[in-house]
Amino acid sequence: MTIQRYRSCHCSRKTPNSKRRTLWFSLIFFVLLLLSIIYYFQTSIYQSFQEVNDSIIYKKPWNLLYKQKILVPVSINRLYDYRVVCDGQSGILNQTELVNRLSKVCKINLKGSLNINLNPPNDFQLRSSLTSKYIDLWRASNSCSIFENETLAIIISYRDREKNLKNLLYNLIPFLERQRIRNYKIFIIEQQAAGPFNKGRLYNIAFNHLMRTYKPTCVTFHDVDLIPENDQNLYSCLSLTHHPLHMSTNIHFDKKSLYTTLYSFLVGGVLTMQPETFIRLNGYSNRYFNWGGEDDDMGLRFLSKDICVQRPTTGYYYATFHSIQTRNPNRFKLLFDATLRQDSDGLNNIDRLASIKNQYEYPLVTWITVEWIEQD
Ligand SMILES: *[C@@H]1O[C@H](CO)[C@@H](O)[C@H](O)[C@H]1NC(C)=O
Ligand SMILES: *[C@@H]1O[C@H](CO)[C@@H](O)[C@H](O)[C@H]1NC(C)=O
Numbered sequence: 001m002t003i004q005r006y007r008s009c010h011c012s013r014k015t016p017n018s019k020r021r022t023l024w025f026s027l028i029f030f031v032l033l034l035l036s037i038i039y040y041f042q043t044s045i046y047q048s049f050q051e052v053n054d055s056i057i058y059k060k061p062w063n064l065l066y067k068q069k070i071l072v073p074v075s076i077n078r079l080y081d082y083r084v085v086c087d088g089q090s091g092i093l094n095q096t097e098l099v100n101r102l103s104k105v106c107k108i109n110l111k112g113s114l115n116i117n118l119n120p121p122n123d124f125q126l127r128s129s130l131t132s133k134y135i136d137l138w139r140a141s142n143s144c145s146i147f148e149n150e151t152l153a154i155i156i157s158y159r160d161r162e163k164n165l166k167n168l169l170y171n172l173i174p175f176l177e178r179q180r181i182r183n184y185k186i187f188i189i190e191q192q193a194a195g196p197f198n199k200g201r202l203y204n205i206a207f208n209h210l211m212r213t214y215k216p217t218c219v220t221f222h223d224v225d226l227i228p229e230n231d232q233n234l235y236s237c238l239s240l241t242h243h244p245l246h247m248s249t250n251i252h253f254d255k256k257s258l259y260t261t262l263y264s265f266l267v268g269g270v271l272t273m274q275p276e277t278f279i280r281l282n283g284y285s286n287r288y289f290n291w292g293g294e295d296d297d298m299g300l301r302f303l304s305k306d307i308c309v310q311r312p313t314t315g316y317y318y319a320t321f322h323s324i325q326t327r328n329p330n331r332f333k334l335l336f337d338a339t340l341r342q343d344s345d346g347l348n349n350i351d352r353l354a355s356i357k358n359q360y361e362y363p364l365v366t367w368i369t370v371e372w373i374e375q376d
């Protein structure tokens with residue numbers, strides 16, 4: 001009976017009810033088609049992105065769609081075309097005159113290019129109280145201090161790079177003493193959590209912790225493998241107009257090689273800014289594990305918040321050797337929609353992702369260990 005009725009109904013002209021159904025089906029079909037087209041284009045962009053290897057990426061710029069302050073890369077080859085450096089002359093920080101003025105105030109002789117020493121003596125041990133003898137050794141005879149009203153935190157993200165760290169500190173501490181910068185502390189932020197390294201998380205958790213405790217007025221995020229080579233490159237925020245300072249402008253990898261020219265989008269290496277600026281950027285992204293991506297994510301944050309960096313004319317660094325890190329194959333995918341996430345991924349959610357385990361005071365540094373918080 002029912003079958004018959006169904007059949008007769010089916011063979012007859014469509015009822016208004018079935019018309020509406022057809023309409024709904026075509027609408028749903030159309031929406032699905034549209035979604036799959038969008039999906040297809042997005043994934044093919046990701047794929048073409050991932051196929052490009054680093055050497056090519058660094059040369060080829062990307063295409064970004066600038067829309068209401070949200071940047072969405074639509075073609076992966078154009079990102080490095082963008083500039084985070086301030087336009088024209090304001091992108092360059094020439095501290096020569098300031099250095100000359102300060103030199104007279106404090107009677108310091110900042111001569112520029114330095115010879116760095118990559119062979120610290122055996123008794124230069126980072127966690128030993130005996131190391132305090134080096135502080136006395138390096139202490140300049142006059143007690144004059146510049147930028148006295150500034151509290152500087154130098155934050156170094158760290159895991160398993162003892163030799164690089166020793167080399168850095170053996171050079172950086174006397175370097176700061178030469179500059180008569182004395183109101184500072186060096187913080188080693190060590191990832192104790194097993195698994196891949198996450199620099200962004202370490203910087204973020206350290207920053208929040210220090211804002212509650214040490215209360216710096218200036219912060220420097222410092223890669224462990226970069227040693228400053230020019231003593232006129234002042235480690236301070238007070239010489240800045242409000243722009244952050246990308247200090248590691250010129251880097252070389254062995255004594256004989258030339259300094260590399262960086263792409264104008266880069267803000268990684270050594271980056272100095274006022275805490276307010278770091279808060280405005282919402283810090284680093286917490287989502288980049290292993291090598292690569294977090295600094296470019298930071299570059300995107302600068303772009304979308306309209307913050308530009310200055311680069312000092314004296315920003316020369318030597319990059320000390322370490323083994324190659326595992327690269328993050330996921331980094332391009334994360335960068336793709338980085339700007340959409342920037343206000344919910346960073347300083348404001350780090351307290352749910354990581355926690356400070358221990359803090360140890362040594363003569364040269366404050367050592368802070370960090371664990372991840374297990375997610376359910
Ligand atoms: C990456 O680029 C280098 C140099 O251009 C090339 O030799 C290498 O084969 C490329 N690798 C891939 C995976 O395409
Ligand atoms: C910085 O400025 C001084 C003059 O104040 C000038 O002599 C020097 O060449 C400048 N340095 C660079 C690298 O432009």
Ligand SMILES: *[C@@H]1O[C@H](CO)[C@@H](O)[C@H](O)[C@H]1NC(C)=O
Pocket residue numbers: 149150217238
């Ligand atoms: C420190 O003092 C200088 C003047 O010597 C002033 O320009 C600057 O704003 C002061 N900075 C802070 C953080 O108080």
